[in-house]
Each structure stands twice: as structure tokens, then as C-alpha cells.
Amino acid sequence: MLADIIGLELDFHEVDFASLEHKSPEYVKLNPMGTIPTLKDGDFVISESHTIMQYLLTKYATKEQQEELYPSDLRTRALINQYLFFDTGIFFIRLKNVILPIVFEGVKGPTEKGLADIDVAFTTLEAYLGDKEYLVGDRLTVADLSLGCTAASMRSVHHLDPVKFPRSTKWLARLEEKPFFKVMLNAVEILKVIANSNQ
Ligand SMILES: N[C@@H](CCC(=O)N[C@@H](CS)C(=O)NCC(=O)O)C(=O)O
Structure with a gap:
């Protein structure tokens, strides 16, 4: 939703809960909590949606959007x-x-x-x-x-x-x-x- 609001296009990978993909060794290497979402931005990886929102806002939003959404x-x-x-x-x-x-x-x-x-x-x-x-x-x-x-x-x-x-x-x-x-x-x-x- 945040990406949509700030006009940022994300490359989504849908994680398959049913096959426990979020607990697979590959996924847990990216996010040791084994939860969704995880963000990969180049070689930088973070999880926790609240942190991800702050990161995306700071890196990709305009100053006006930042002030509007996180004054x-x-x-x-x-x-x-x-x-x-x-x-x-x-x-x-x-x-x-x-x-x-x-x-x-x-x-x-x-x-x-x-x-x-x-x-x-x-x-x-x-x-x-x-x-x-x-x-x-x-x-x-x-x-x-x-x-x-x-x-x-x-x-x-x-x-x-x-x-x-x-x-x-x-x-x-x-x-x-x-x-x-x-x-x-x-x-x-x-x-x-x-x-x-x-x-
Ligand atoms: N506080 C975390 C919670 C992440 C979380 O628990 N995500 C759920 C999906 S919305 C999940 O991955 N659940 C599977 C599990 O905990 O095994 C965040 O905001 O990112």
C-alpha cells in the first residue's frame, strides 16, 4: 500500500504459505523470523513491515510524501x-x-x-x-x-x-x-x- 501511494513499483514474489516457503532455509537466510514481508533492495535485506515502510519512505519518497505520511x-x-x-x-x-x-x-x-x-x-x-x-x-x-x-x-x-x-x-x-x-x-x-x- 505504501509503495502504491508513493508511486514505487515493487517486484513482488508471492511466498507460498501452504508449502511453508516462509520457513524454508533459503527464506530464513533472508529473514530469520520466517515471516512476511521481507524486502530485498539490491544487496540489502530487511524484514518487519514497519521498518520496511520507513526505509522505503526515506529512500524512495519525495520530501512532501515523507512529511505527509510520517511527519x-x-x-x-x-x-x-x-x-x-x-x-x-x-x-x-x-x-x-x-x-x-x-x-x-x-x-x-x-x-x-x-x-x-x-x-x-x-x-x-x-x-x-x-x-x-x-x-x-x-x-x-x-x-x-x-x-x-x-x-x-x-x-x-x-x-x-x-x-x-x-x-x-x-x-x-x-x-x-x-x-x-x-x-x-x-x-x-x-x-x-x-x-x-x-x-
Ligand atoms: N511484525 C511483523 C509481523 C510479520 C508476520 O507475522 N507476518 C505474517 C504474515 S502477515 C507471517 O509471516 N506469519 C507466518 C508465521 O508467523 O509463521 C511485521 O510487521 O512484518
């Missing part, structure tokens, strides 16, 4: 980092805790505890969003891309209750309307099929 203002950037760390440390983990056992261990569906933990994370997101259009105000930043990606993926296993989570619901709908979000919507459809395949 240099101290407090704004600190807030964005707070949301990125919330995504990587809490929000995405709650999704992963539910979805990995379904996809890789044949578990039939989400546990009540797993779904309740996701709800708690959405309660935090509601507070972070407040009455703002996007996480840091009226403009979209990398924080919305990361958390939006996780929130959309949650749809494969969790129902986002618009009554309990009105702000998250409206914010996600706003993101889902954006042309760059289409790639994410396609991914969520695939995830839904995978998540429901062994029920």
Missing part, C-alpha cells in the same frame, strides 16, 4: 511510533494468536479468549482514534496503513461490532474506500477462505 514534528512522529509499536506488539499479535493455530495447526476456529483479546485491542484503538478521522488527525499516515492492514485482516476471524466499536468501524470503512486499499481487501478475502477451510 517530522516531534509529537506527531512520537504518536505515530506509539501506534506502530501498538500494532507490532499488541494488535497484530492478537490476530496472529487466533489465526496461526487455524491455518497451521488445524484448529477449527477462534477461541472465545482469542476473540475477547481482539475486542480489548479494538477498545484501545477506539481510544486512540477519539473523534479524529485518522490516527493523528485529519490526514492519513503510516500508522493508519499498519493498523488498517491488521484491522482489515481481523475480518477473516472476527466480527467488528459497529455498536461497540463505532470509531474503528468508521475509520476502517474510510480506509477501505481508498484505491490503494484494494490489495488489502483481496488479501482479506483469501484469508477468509483459508480461515474457514478447516471448519
Whole structure:
């Protein structure tokens, strides 16, 4: 999504989860975590989507795009980092805790505890969003891309209750309307099929 926004063409290699390509010796040599995504830029290799976004922005975006998507203002950037760390440390983990056992261990569906933990994370997101259009105000930043990606993926296993989570619901709908979000919507459809395949 970030590459799309800044007009950067990436050469994608789709990693085959089903054959555990992400745990293969060749892949783990590139990314010892054995996770997706991994970025290879010439002889430089990094993983972790949040780091990759910052790297691509710094190297390939215009100054205006950098300022728009990851503002240099101290407090704004600190807030964005707070949301990125919330995504990587809490929000995405709650999704992963539910979805990995379904996809890789044949578990039939989400546990009540797993779904309740996701709800708690959405309660935090509601507070972070407040009455703002996007996480840091009226403009979209990398924080919305990361958390939006996780929130959309949650749809494969969790129902986002618009009554309990009105702000998250409206914010996600706003993101889902954006042309760059289409790639994410396609991914969520695939995830839904995978998540429901062994029920
Ligand atoms: N915090 C990491 C998480 C990466 C991650 O867990 N990716 C998922 C796919 S979206 C994955 O590779 N899961 C397979 C696994 O953990 O075995 C990031 O943002 O890049």
C-alpha cells in the first residue's frame, strides 16, 4: 500500500504459505523470523513491515510524501511510533494468536479468549482514534496503513461490532474506500477462505 501511494513499483514474489516457503532455509537466510514481508533492495535485506515502510519512505519518497505520511514534528512522529509499536506488539499479535493455530495447526476456529483479546485491542484503538478521522488527525499516515492492514485482516476471524466499536468501524470503512486499499481487501478475502477451510 505504501509503495502504491508513493508511486514505487515493487517486484513482488508471492511466498507460498501452504508449502511453508516462509520457513524454508533459503527464506530464513533472508529473514530469520520466517515471516512476511521481507524486502530485498539490491544487496540489502530487511524484514518487519514497519521498518520496511520507513526505509522505503526515506529512500524512495519525495520530501512532501515523507512529511505527509510520517511527519517530522516531534509529537506527531512520537504518536505515530506509539501506534506502530501498538500494532507490532499488541494488535497484530492478537490476530496472529487466533489465526496461526487455524491455518497451521488445524484448529477449527477462534477461541472465545482469542476473540475477547481482539475486542480489548479494538477498545484501545477506539481510544486512540477519539473523534479524529485518522490516527493523528485529519490526514492519513503510516500508522493508519499498519493498523488498517491488521484491522482489515481481523475480518477473516472476527466480527467488528459497529455498536461497540463505532470509531474503528468508521475509520476502517474510510480506509477501505481508498484505491490503494484494494490489495488489502483481496488479501482479506483469501484469508477468509483459508480461515474457514478447516471448519
Ligand atoms: N511484525 C511483523 C509481523 C510479520 C508476520 O507475522 N507476518 C505474517 C504474515 S502477515 C507471517 O509471516 N506469519 C507466518 C508465521 O508467523 O509463521 C511485521 O510487521 O512484518
